[in-house]
Amino acid sequence: MAYHIIGDQDTVLGYRFAGVSGDVVEDPESAKTAFLHATGDRSISILLITEAVEDMIMDLVIQHRISSQPPYLTVVQDIWGPKGKRKSLQELINEAVGIRITPEEDD
Amino acid sequence: MKLNVPPTKTNQLILKQDLAMATEGFDLLEQKREILVMELMHLLDRVKLVHQELEERRKKAYDTLKRAVSFNGYYHMRNIASGIRYDHKVSYQTRVAAGIRIPTLEIEQGEFKLQYGFAGTDSLVDQTMNDFLLLLEVAGKLAELESSVWLLARELKKTQRQVNALEHIFIPDYKETLKYIEQVLESKELDSFFTMKLAKKQMTEET
Numbered sequence: 001m002a003y004h005i006i007g008d009q010d011t012v013l014g015y016r017f018a019g020v021s022g023d024v025v026e027d028p029e030s031a032k033t034a035f036l037h038a039t040g041d042r043s044i045s046i047l048l049i050t051e052a053v054e055d056m057i058m059d060l061v062i063q064h065r066i067s068s069q070p071p072y073l074t075v076v077q078d079i080w081g082p083k084g085k086r087k088s089l090q091e092l093i094n095e096a097v098g099i100r101i102t103p104e105e106d107d
Numbered sequence: 108m109k110l111n112v113p114p115t116k117t118n119q120l121i122l123k124q125d126l127a128m129a130t131e132g133f134d135l136l137e138q139k140r141e142i143l144v145m146e147l148m149h150l151l152d153r154v155k156l157v158h159q160e161l162e163e164r165r166k167k168a169y170d171t172l173k174r175a176v177s178f179n180g181y182y183h184m185r186n187i188a189s190g191i192r193y194d195h196k197v198s199y200q201t202r203v204a205a206g207i208r209i210p211t212l213e214i215e216q217g218e219f220k221l222q223y224g225f226a227g228t229d230s231l232v233d234q235t236m237n238d239f240l241l242l243l244e245v246a247g248k249l250a251e252l253e254s255s256v257w258l259l260a261r262e263l264k265k266t267q268r269q270v271n272a273l274e275h276i277f278i279p280d281y282k283e284t285l286k287y288i289e290q291v292l293e294s295k296e297l298d299s300f301f302t303m304k305l306a307k308k309q310m311t312e313e314t
Contacts, residue, residue: 002197002214003243013185014172017232018239019193045197045212046250065257068208070199074250079169089154089256093147096260096267 007050114291168238
């Protein structure tokens with residue numbers, strides 16, 4: 001199983017249609033267990049988590065990202081709409097690079 | 108701000124060595140920063156493309172799913188979903204740039220095929236499966252980008268801080284201290300020179 005998803009039951013159901021195995025979690029405790037289990041599983045290469053789950057176990061997620069080990073994480077939006085404002089990858093890049101460099105000013 | 112060290116010849120030597128080290132480190136970090144910025148700018152275009160694609164496909168897929176669920180009911184949908192198996196294959200390699208392990212993922216997506224009976228399922232179910240397969244394809248691409256960008260951005264911020272600390276605090280402090288020590292040593296030398304002269308003069312007068 002290359003993909004795995006952790007999220008609420010509706011989002012997980014959707015990804016099940018694409019053949020993604022999934023854990024349905026409702027509270028931080030079960031999210032933590034599912035996340036640790038998924039990151040320990042060598043057969044999973046891409047781990048999808050919903051925004052709600054990311055919020056529940058933020059420190060674990062950050063820890064896992066820093067280790068730069070597979071499975072690689074992607075945060076997907078919950079099916080019932082976004083959970084708060086999030087930094088997009090573009091904003092992350094711009095913030096890190098500094099505002100003085102933007103593609104428009106580049107050339 | 109001047110460092111709190113006694114102005115002696117030994118300290119001057121130690122500080123000079125430290126300053127040389129700091130300058131060298133500064134140059135290296137500056138290079139690292141440039142590499143990281145380059146890597147990130149390189150990824151930026153791809154991120155934009157993938158992000159846009161993902162948004163479109165996600166909206167479509169989620170809408171279809173909502174409709175499919177409201178037509179067929181959650182439990183029926185779950186029953187159908189439990190029979191679906193796809194053989195996705197993902198292999199990854201890692202590349203090291205500026206001390207960061209950047210993953211490259213190769214994804215072999217399973218082909219769309221019908222995996223349930225025609226009776227009891229409608230076109231919305233097929234549509235859901237199709238849409239989510241498309242969505243998954245982009246999500247896989249994003250996984251690679253997200254991991255790389257996250258790590259690179261974090262490292263870049265760290266490097267930036269280090270470069271700033273060296274450039275604006277460490278190196279000026281050391282330079283100032285060195286200058287101070289030099290001045291003190293010079294005036295001490297002058298002092299002792301004068302004392303020697305005086306002593307010599309007295310000695311010649313006595314004889």
